[in-house]
Structure formats: C-alpha cells, structure tokens
Amino acid sequence: MHDAIPQEFNARQYRKCNPDLPDLRTKALRQHWEDHGLAANRIASEISNRTQFMDKSLGHCQRMLEIGPFDKPSLERFRKPGVEIEYADYFSTDELRTRASHALNRNPDKVPHIDYCLANGFPRITSKYEAIISHHCVEHQPDLIAHFINVLSALEDSGHYAFTAPHKSYCFDHFIPESTYLEVIVAHLEHRSRPGLRSVLETRCFSRHQYQEALNPFSNATTAMRRCIDAAMNEYASKSYVDVHCWQFTPASLKNIVLNLSILGYLPQLNVRVFCLGAEFGCILSKA
Numbered sequence: 001m002h003d004a005i006p007q008e009f010n011a012r013q014y015r016k017c018n019p020d021l022p023d024l025r026t027k028a029l030r031q032h033w034e035d036h037g038l039a040a041n042r043i044a045s046e047i048s049n050r051t052q053f054m055d056k057s058l059g060h061c062q063r064m065l066e067i068g069p070f071d072k073p074s075l076e077r078f079r080k081p082g083v084e085i086e087y088a089d090y091f092s093t094d095e096l097r098t099r100a101s102h103a104l105n106r107n108p109d110k111v112p113h114i115d116y117c118l119a120n121g122f123p124r125i126t127s128k129y130e131a132i133i134s135h136h137c138v139e140h141q142p143d144l145i146a147h148f149i150n151v152l153s154a155l156e157d158s159g160h161y162a163f164t165a166p167h168k169s170y171c172f173d174h175f176i177p178e179s180t181y182l183e184v185i186v187a188h189l190e191h192r193s194r195p196g197l198r199s200v201l202e203t204r205c206f207s208r209h210q211y212q213e214a215l216n217p218f219s220n221a222t223t224a225m226r227r228c229i230d231a232a233m234n235e236y237a238s239k240s241y242v243d244v245h246c247w248q249f250t251p252a253s254l255k256n257i258v259l260n261l262s263i264l265g266y267l268p269q270l271n272v273r274v275f276c277l278g279a280e281f282g283c284i285l286s287k288a
Contacts, residue, residue, distance in 0.1 A: 005160055005284055006056040008273040009033055009044045017043040038252045038274070041167065047275045050135075050164060053282040057162040058131050065125070065154065067118075067134040071100045071110040074135060088116035088125060122150035130156055134163045136280070139247045142195050145188040145266050148258075152268065152287065160286035168248040170279040174211035175218060176202050179247040181260040187246070188266065194241045197233070203244035204232035251281040258285065 011026040014033055024032060033044050047053050054074060058064060063084045066075045075085045089096060093114040100106035116125050132151050141147040151161045168178060187196065205228040208214040217225065235242055249257075251274040261267040269288035274281055 004060045005271075005273065005286060006045060006047060006275075008275055010046060013046055014042070014044045017048075038255075038276070039250070041169070041251070041276045041278075041281075043276055045275060047277070047282065049277055050280070050282070053162070053164065053275055053277060054133070057160070057282070057284055058133060061130040063127075063130050065127075065129045065132045067132065067151070068137040069112055070096060071107050072135075073110075073112040074133065076112070086115040086127070086129075087112050088118055089114050090118045092117045092119075122154075125154045127154065128156045128159070129154055130159050132159070132161050134161075136164060136166060138163055139165050139245045139249065140195075140243065142192040142246055143188050144184050144247060144257075145261060148261075148267055148285070152285070155287070157287060160284050162282065162284045164277065164280050164282050165249050165254065166245075166280050167250055167276075167278075169250060172207040172209045172211065173202075173245060173248045175208060175214075175216050176206055176248045178250060178253045179257070180253075181257045181264075184247070184257055184261065185264075185266065195244050195246045197236050199244050199246045200236045200242050201229060201232050204235070205229055207245075249281075251276055251283070254281075254283055 009030055011029045014029050014037070015021060015024075018037070021029070021032065033042065036042075037044060047056055054077075058075075058078060061078075062082060064075055064078070065086050065088060066073060067088050069075075069087050069089065073087060075087075079085055091099065091114070093111060096111045096114065097108040100108040100111055132154060138144065138147065148161075155161065166173065168174065168176065205225060206217045208217065255272050255274050258267065258270060258272050262269050271284075271286045271288050273284040275283070
C-alpha cells in the first residue's frame with residue numbers, strides 16, 4: 001500500500017515548477033527544497049491542489065473514513081461499487097444538520113450519515129481502514145498527540161492518514177507564531193480536552209483576516225486590545241468549549257513536530273510526506 005502513496009518530492013517536477021533555480025542535480029535539488037523550498041511554499045511534486053492530493057493519496061483505496069465532513073463530505077466523489085466509505089464527527093447526523101440549518105452558507109441536506117459520533121469517544125471505532133482523511137481538522141485538536149494515536153489505531157498496518165491543514169502564513173493565523181513540539185507535548189501531558197486559554201486569546205485577539213494590510217498585533221498593542229482580551233477571557237470562562245485553532249502550522253513545522261514526537265516516543269515511527277497546496281497544505285502519515 002505504501003508504494004501507492006505519492007512522494008512529496010520529485011526532482012523533475014521541482015525543476016519544472018521553479019524555473020528560477022539553477023541547473024542542479026537531483027541530490028542538490030532535494031537539498032534546496034529541504035533548506036529553502038519547503039519554507040517558501042514551493043511546489044515539489046505533481047500534487048499542487050486539494051483535488052490532486054486526494055486523487056493521488058486515496059484513489060486506490062477501497063475502505064476509507066472521513067473525519068469532520070460537516071456538510072462537505074469529500075469522499076463522495078470516490079463512491080462506487082466495492083468502495084466502502086464511512087464518516088465520523090464530534091456531532092451526530094441530526095446535530096450537524098441542525099447546526100448547518102443555522103449557519104451561513106451551510107446546507108443541512110448535504111450532511112452525510114455519521115457512522116461514528118466522536119463525542120462518545122474515538123475507541124468506539126473498531127473498524128480498520130486503508131485510509132482516513134480530514135480537512136482543516138488537526139489544527140482544532142486540543143490534544144494533537146491523542147488525535148494522531150487514535151487515528152493510527154483505526155488504520156490497517158499499511159494504511160495512511162491524509163489530511164489538509166491551513167498554512168499559517170496564508171490565513172488569519174498569519175501573525176501567530178508557529179506551534180512547537182514542546183507545546184504539543186504539554187497539551188498531551190495535561191490531557192487537554194478543550195482549547196487552552198492561550199489559543200482562545202490568540203484567535204480572538206491576535207488573528208487578522210486581512211493580514212496583508214494589518215499591523216502585527218504582537219508589536220502594536222492598543223487600548224482596544226485589552227477589551228478584546230477581557231472579552232475572550234470571559235468567553236473561555238463561561239463556555240465548556242471554544243472552537244478555535246489550537247495549533248499554527250507550516251508544512252515544514254508540521255513535519256518537524258511529527259518527526260520529533262516520534263523520536264521522543266510520543267508517536268510511533270512514521271513516514272511523513274507534506275505537499276504545498278497554496279493557502280493550505282496536505283500531509284500523509286503512514287506507519288514506518
């Protein structure tokens with residue numbers, strides 16, 4: 001199965017997509033991508049958008065699970081005779097449809113049947129899958145290590161977890177520092193089950209949707225910032241769960257986090273492949 005998973009780097013494609021590079025040999029091109037290209041969000045494979053990412057990483061699979069589909073299940077395009085597709089979400093089918101009916105630009109009729117309600121615990125998933133996929137889900141996980149362990153436990157030995165996540169440099173997280181593996185470890189050791197106060201404050205007070213024109217809020221505090229902090233603190237104290245980004249990733253930082261967690265024994269040894277997809281990136285985790 002691992003042979004069917006796309007490679008994150010292709011020297012010919014990297015050279016083709018980056019004509020400004022000098023005429024380097026394959027080994028030198030790979031080093032350039034690792035040292036500079038990945039941080040610069042340069043395309044390094046035949047995968048450059050979400051559709052290609054899904055086709056290349058899932059097109060050969062016969063049994064798949066999607067986590068957090070809401071009203072936009074991405075696996076339906078693969079449905080055909082012989083292919084098994086199931087869905088898991090924190091909310092039940094009826095709860096998601098109710099939420100969709102009260103949300104802007106959401107369609108309750110598009111919510112798929114939820115086979116596993118994760119509010120009841122991930123261990124309820126007893127099936128094994130060739131592939132599990134999620135979109136913009138991992139950055140919301142209060143305990144990222146527990147999330148990865150749970151997903152890996154539902155994979156066949158040759159299976160893989162394919163997910164997309166926002167590139168923090170190209171979304172409202174732009175000014176918020178990249179997360180580190182130490183922060184991820186702290187959340188795990190604390191058995192964190194909801195986003196921490198820092199994540200709530202960062203999202204509510206330091207994120208900027210129009211980041212291209214905005215001043216860095218970490219360098220330009222205002223009196224309005226204090227009011228924002230107080231309001232965010234009240235929200236955190238009054239609600240059992242505030243849904244915000246717990247983590248800020250780039251492709252390189254996410255890969256670094258996973259590899260270091262494996263070295264430290266918090267995760268098993270994993271193959272990690274990352275793909276720059278513009279404002280988001282794709283990642284494939286498979287057991288080494």
